[in-house]
Amino acid sequence: MTGFEHSIYEGLRHFADSIGLAFMALVFLGLAAWVFRPGSTEKNRAAANMIFNDDEPGEEDPKKENDDGR
Numbered sequence: 673m674t675g676f677e678h679s680i681y682e683g684l685r686h687f688a689d690s691i692g693l694a695f696m697a698l699v700f701l702g703l704a705a706w707v708f709r710p711g712s713t714e715k716n717r718a719a720a721n722m723i724f725n726d727d728e729p730g731e732e733d734p735k736k737e738n739d740d741g742r
Contacts, residue, residue, distance in 0.1 A: 707716065 706712075
């Protein structure tokens, strides 16, 4: 035996179990902290309410009733 009894799969699994997990934890914590950074409150509020805005100002919703009641 030459000392290379480990397969590529085992090497990648070891990487994912240690360094990969630590990297993903750091990415998660970084993204979670990004939301709470100073000055982002207004941008987050605008993004959360964006779906309630009209597509174009002055454009009417075709599902609304017409002025004559139809």
